[in-house]
Amino acid sequence: MQLRTRRSALISDHIIPGRESSTQVIAVSSGKGGVGKTNVVANVAIALTKLGKRVLILDADFSLGNLDILLGLIPQHTIEDVLAGTHTLDQIVLKGPAGVSVLPASSGVPHLTTLTESQQLVIQEQLEQLTGEMDVLLIDTGAGISPSVTFFAASADETIVVVSPEPTSLTDAYALIKVLARQYREHRFKILVNQAKSPREASEVFGKLDVAVDRFLHVAIELVGAIPYDDYVPMAVMRQKAVLEVFPDAPASHAFRKLAQQIIQWPKPDLPKSSVQLIWQRSTIHAGH
Ligand SMILES: Nc1ncnc2c1ncn2[C@@H]1O[C@H](COP(=O)(O)OP(=O)(O)O)[C@@H](O)[C@H]1O
Ligand SMILES: [Mg+2]
Numbered sequence: 001m002q003l004r005t006r007r008s009a010l011i012s013d014h015i016i017p018g019r020e021s022s023t024q025v026i027a028v029s030s031g032k033g034g035v036g037k038t039n040v041v042a043n044v045a046i047a048l049t050k051l052g053k054r055v056l057i058l059d060a061d062f063s064l065g066n067l068d069i070l071l072g073l074i075p076q077h078t079i080e081d082v083l084a085g086t087h088t089l090d091q092i093v094l095k096g097p098a099g100v101s102v103l104p105a106s107s108g109v110p111h112l113t114t115l116t117e118s119q120q121l122v123i124q125e126q127l128e129q130l131t132g133e134m135d136v137l138l139i140d141t142g143a144g145i146s147p148s149v150t151f152f153a154a155s156a157d158e159t160i161v162v163v164s165p166e167p168t169s170l171t172d173a174y175a176l177i178k179v180l181a182r183q184y185r186e187h188r189f190k191i192l193v194n195q196a197k198s199p200r201e202a203s204e205v206f207g208k209l210d211v212a213v214d215r216f217l218h219v220a221i222e223l224v225g226a227i228p229y230d231d232y233v234p235m236a237v238m239r240q241k242a243v244l245e246v247f248p249d250a251p252a253s254h255a256f257r258k259l260a261q262q263i264i265q266w267p268k269p270d271l272p273k274s275s276v277q278l279i280w281q282r283s284t285i286h287a288g289h
Helices: 002-013 037-050 079-083 117-132 147-155 167-184 199-216 232-238 251-263 276-287
Strands: 024-030 055-059 101-103 136-143 158-163 188-196 220-228
Touching (some): 024 147, 037 055, 037 188, 158 167
C-alpha cells in the first residue's frame, strides 16, 4: 500500500507540465490466442505509417511474442540490456517495414509489474521519450485474462478486442471484456472481427457478442471493422512479411487499410491521459488491487 503511494508520487513527479504529447495508445487484445492479433498489429501499423503516422509497436505478448518473426526482424538486444544499463530503449528498437518502429519487449523481459521501482522509472522515462516522437503506440498484448494482458488493455486509450468466428473466441472475448469491465471499470471496447468468411458472418459474430455484453455486462461495444478470411495472410506469414507489404491488393490488405483510415479519425486523447507515464500510474494502481 505504502509502496503504491510512493510509486505514484514518484511517477507524478516526472510528468512534465504542458508536454505536447498526444500519442494515441491502442491495445490489441483477445480472449483466445491465434485469432490474428499479431497480424492485425503489424498490418495496421504499416497502413498507419503509409498514412503519414509515426508508429511504434510494443510487442507485449510475453507468452507468445512473435511480432519480430512475423516482420522478419532479428532483435539484437532486449529490454534486459536496458535494465542492465548497457543499452537504451531507443537502441533496442527495430526498424520494420515502411519505417514502423518495433520494440521487442516480449523477449527476455520479466513482467513489467514485477520490476523494481528504479527499473520501472528507467523504462518509463525512456518509453516516454520514445513515444513522445510517435503519433500512435500500438500494443500487442497477447491473449487471455492474465494481468499481463489486462495491464495494457486497461491502460490504453482504446482497446481493440479481436474475435474470430470460432465459438471459443467469442466466449473468451466475453471473459476478457468482463474482467476489464468489472476489475478496471472499462466500459468502451472496439471489436474487430477477423477471419470472417463473409461480411454477413462478421456482423453475426459481432451481434452475438453485442447481445451478451449488453445484457450481462452493461458495457458498450462497437464494431470497428472486419478483416476477411484470406489465404494471402498465411502465405505472407510464411514469408515473414506482412500481407499488406507482399500482397497489397489482397482482400485482407484492403480491409487493413480501411481500418487504419478509420483509426486516424478517432478523437485524439486528452492530455495528459494518453501519456505513457499515466499508463504506469494507472497500471501500478491496478497492480495493487
Ligand atoms: N484474416 C486472416 N485470414 C487468414 N488467416 C489469418 C488471418 N488472420 C490471421 N490468420 C492466420 O492465423 C494465424 C494466427 O495469427 P496471429 O496474428 O499470429 O494470431 P495471434 O497473434 O492472435 O495469436 C496465423 O497463422 C495467420 O496466418
Ligand atoms: Mg500473437
